[in-house]
Amino acid sequence: MASGNMKDIKRRVKSVESTMQITKAMRLVASSKLRRAKQKAQAARPFFEAQYALMCRIAGETSNFSTVFTRRREVKNRLFIVIAGDRGLAGGYNSNIIKLAEQAKKDGESPKIIAIGKKAADYFSKHGYEMTAEYPGLAEHVKTADAADIAQTAVDMFASGVVDEIRLFYTEFVSPLVQTPAELEVLPISSPKAKIAAPNKMGTTFDPSPEAVFNRAIPKLITSLIVCSVNEAYASELGARRTAMENATDNAEEMIEHLSLMYNRARQEKITNELNEIVSGANAL
């Protein structure tokens, strides 16, 4: 019995070891990719911030500023843009963001979904949501053209009244160890006027008019918003995966330690048994 037990333990150690090799490799891949993803996420930020500040200024400078994108109307239908990963094994990364989107939804409401990332697409189509569009495999190398496509779809839906509100769900990259799921209101742009302390009356000239410039800029603003958040979400995904894989590797190590202890114990037991047999056999003679 003892030898059978030993064989079992040995097999388990081997299997844990090979799992550990995989998790170790995944951790290394994630951390090397994370560095680049972080840079990319940070590079896009000044552009987006400058763009957003400019939009606020445009809205702030004209006294009777109003376009379809700033007016709030009764909310009948909503569009959720959810950014998740393409792959699992990233701890709670995918489930956290999906959970947040589920919580944001009101009772009995069924929002339309634009899913970025395979995991989001799988989840929402499986649970019977109306999928406006799916973009699996976009996050790693997000192209402005794809983001522009998403933005245009969203803007068209809002402008034509198919939806009355657009929300974006993504995972904010706080640090390589901390990622928090976040919700953003995309449209209508929540009263940009309130965001600036004092409207500056510099007498800016708008070519051809503030509204025209603003409306033209809206899809672009949303495009870069999407690019920014996808980049940030991807960095978060890698951060989460790295942490998860590190924990898995640690656990595997612990398990191997425990198993080899058991193995040694079983071996010892076997030797003791054999000795006992020999001694009692000699005694009987």
Added chain:
Amino acid sequence: MTEFNLKILTPEGVAYDGMVQSVIVRTTVGDKGILAKHEPYVAALVIGQMKVRTADGVRIGAVSSGMVEVNDSGTTVLAQSFEWADEIDVERANRALKIAEERMKQYKDDKRKLDIAEYKLKRAVNRINTASDYKR
């Protein structure tokens, strides 16, 4: 000549940040020249060339849509993409041009896809032209 600060920002990062003498950009209502002490000004940009004059000479670049803002701290160009003429990958632009032409034939009836293909076509043509202007 009086100089002023020009910033060119794209989603990929800061493409340019420095002192210049003049800037010419293509807005939705035509080309616009900007010198130092220009009045505050905002306009949307279309696909086109941008000419920047510095103390060292004139540089041209390809812009694919965005916005320009002038205020007392300087001029900021927010572009979806921006390349100086000498940075343009002409081969890639030529490939993009061919693909866009095919798409335009293919999607004759789909307005959205046609628009996207047309935008890409214009962008590729702009890049090719900008690069060849630079060589001359």
